[in-house]
Amino acid sequence: MRINRQMLSSSYRLWTMANKNIKEQVVNGIRDKVLTLDTMNQSVKNMEYxxxxxxxxxxxxxxxxxxxxxxxxxxxxxxxxxxxxxxxGQKPITFMCQVLALCQYPDLLNSPAFPEDAKKRAKRILQACEGHSTGSYSASTGIQMIREDVAGYIEHRDGGIASDPENIFLSTGATSAIMAVLNLLVSGKGKNRTGVMIPIPQYPLYSASLAQFDAVQINYYLDEEHHWALDVAELQEALDQAKTHCQPRVLCVINPGNPTGQVLSHENIEAVIRFACEEHLFLMADEVYQENIYAEGSQFHSFKKVLMEMGPPYAQQLELASFHSCSKGYMGKCGFRGGYTEVVNMDPAVKQQMLKLLSVWVCPPVPGQIVMDIVMNPPQPGEPSYEQFxxxxxxxxxxxxxxxxxxxxxxxxxxxxxxxxxxxxxxxxxxxxxxxxxxxxxxxxxxxxxxxxxxxxxxxxxxxxxxxxxxxxxxxxxxxxxxxxxxxxxxxxxxxxxxxxxxxxxxxxx
Missing domain, CATH: 3.90.1150.10 (Aspartate Aminotransferase, domain 1)
Known part of the structure; x- marks a missing residue:
């Protein structure tokens, strides 16, 4: 076999140059890191939590x-x-622990130590799992039966207003659902970058996510002198100022508030919906504390319910994603990472893109889905566990x-x-x-x-x-x-x- 000397010479020169570059990167026998604070994703570096x-x-x-x-x-x-x-130190809810134990170790279904309604619930859940095991993957959107239970819960909560399981996506806590929806919404560069309106004070998930996605954070301030009220005039002022340097597309609301603890009135929610619809904004409603209402005269109203009650054009036009979780409320099951989002008036083509995004993450944790199902469908009157629950x-x-x-x-x-x-x-x-x-x-x-x-x-x-x-x-x-x-x-x-x-x-x- 004849060797082309010109090719050999050229290859040798390239090898020599590469070797020289490697040597230049080595100091005291230690080669420079590929990944450093200077070379890493700067959007992640800018995140704070x-x-x-x-x-x-x-x-x-x-x-x-x-x-x-x-x-x-x-x-x-x-x-x-x-x-x-x-x-x-909050004590876990007994029925949740029983159903989880039965689902994780089905041999316990033969034990007399568990009430019959807990066994019935566990059997129903296991039947819905692939291979009748909680160790299997579920669909990327979550177990279909649990999505149907979520829809039933929402209908009951909202006084009979319809909820479609196909608009419900189970998630790894509310966090992953919020980040997924933001991921879909953020786009553009320069003055066309997506602007996202968030309350100040806010839960740092929002500012951290916006930094990660390189979106523009638009602050609107809650009124501390009036129990952290949400003032639509403040929303308008923040929006008008933001239009000079970005493209506002999203309004985030946390109700009940974190960290501020306020609960929005029905009238306040109506005003926010009108504002979002008139300004052509996508509305994200973080409602993970909906079970936690304490003050006399305060009541939780879901954005979905108020939106539908307002009728046209709002009910047909406003795009809404609302979020809930099993981490808060009376449940406190933070470590199980269960949650969901319900989307309203979302473009069907975009819903397919959301499904694709969720598919990359495979599926939310199945034990978290189980806890979410118990929250959505708790023991009913007449069942053995009802009174204790x-x-x-x-x-x-x-x-x-x-x-x-x-x-x-x-x-x-x-x-x-x-x-x-x-x-x-x-x-x-x-x-x-x-x-x-x-x-x-x-x-x-x-x-x-x-x-x-x-x-x-x-x-x-x-x-x-x-x-x-x-x-x-x-x-x-x-x-x-x-x-x-x-x-x-x-x-x-x-x-x-x-x-x-x-x-x-x-x-x-x-």
Whole structure:
């Protein structure tokens, strides 16, 4: 075989150049990383998620130090930063645990320890699973029977207004559904980039997702002086300003509010729907706290129900996606990652694209779908588990209502702290006045002022809350978000310690 010397020479030169480049990338025997902070996806780098941010990392460090015997001014870390009900001691609902156990280990169906309605429910679910096993994949949109149960729940909740299972997509918590819908909506470059209107304060999933998708975040501010009300005039002002630099296409609403705990009235929802329809916006309604209503006179109204009651042109034109989850409510099954979205008036061709997107993720967790099915179709009157289920559900929600009232009462006793009524959801978002010396010290440390306060609170009391700057707030105001989930006894101690710390902190920096 004859070798072409010219080709060999050319190949040698290319090899030499490549080898030289490799050598140039090697410093002290260590080659440069392919993936660095400079070469990674900058949209991911720009994401922030305050709920699980630096405060929590420090709390975890302090927990380890306590375990190692390091002396602290406290004996435990109280994680009031996140709405994880079971982690905070809320007891699981018995019927849910029974059905899950039976589905996961069907041999238990022969055990007399389980009520007959739990067995009947488990058998029904297993029949709907591929291979009659929860270890199998489901359809990308979720198990058809469970989607039908979700539709039945929505119809019952909304007073008989029809719901089509084909418009329902089960999901990995509400989070994956929200991100999927945003993924479909975001497009364009420059002034044509999609603008998404989100409430301020907001749940950081929205700002993080918009950063990831490189969309434009359009802030509209809730009215703190009027119990975090949603003012349509504020929506209009935010929209008009945004039109100069992006293409507003989406309006996100969280009801009941997170982190603010307000519950929208029927009239308010009507006004929001009119605004979205007239401005040709896609409406996303985050309704994961719909079971969590505490304040007298407050009531949950779904955006779907109000939309349909308004009739034409709104009911036929407005595109809506609403979201629910098994992580909150009375269930608190965060770790099972169950949720759904219902879409209304979505273009059929776009629904096919959504199905394609969900297919890439294969399917939502089947145990999460099972929990969602129990929420949608709980024990009925006359069934063996009905009384206990209702008692446990009312007990959880009653405790939360009492804790919502207690939080407002104790925090508002302390001068310098203002806490709006917690009408719903699982959080309070108190405003705190910070003295000038504290603001100056925070600036010297390169920290947001409320971050400085929350870190000091953690270091001195063991209480872990999230600074308001992680959720957004009006300039010159300072807040923190805390969950109301700890037990009544622990919550009262937490709130008193927090008030005492605030008094000490303001005196120290006055």
């Amino acid at each position: 305050a709920v699980l941010g630096p405060i929590l990392l420090r709390a975890m460090e302090l927990e380890k130090e306590l375990q190692q015997g390091v002396k602290k001014p406290f004996t435990e870390i109280i994680r009031a930063n996140i709405g994880d009900a079971h982690a905070m 209702q008692q446990e559900k009312k007990g959880v929600l009653g405790d939360l209502a009492e804790k919502a009232w207690l939080t407002e009462k104790i925090l508002n006793k302390q001068p310098g702290i203002h806490c709006n009524p917690v009408q719903g959801a699982m959080f309070s978002f108190p405003r705190i006045e910070l003295p000038p010396k504290a603001l100056q010290r925070a600036k010297e440390l390169g920290q947001a002022a409320d971050m400085f306060f929350c870190i000091k609170l953690l270091e001195e009391t063991g209480i872990c809350v999230v600074p308001g700057s992680g959720f957004g707030q009006k300039d010159g105001t300072y807040h923190f978000r805390m969950t109301i989930l700890p037990s009544l006894e622990k919550l009262e101690i937490l709130l008193e310690k927090m008030s005492q710390f605030y008094a000490k902190f303001t005196q120290e920096y006055s």
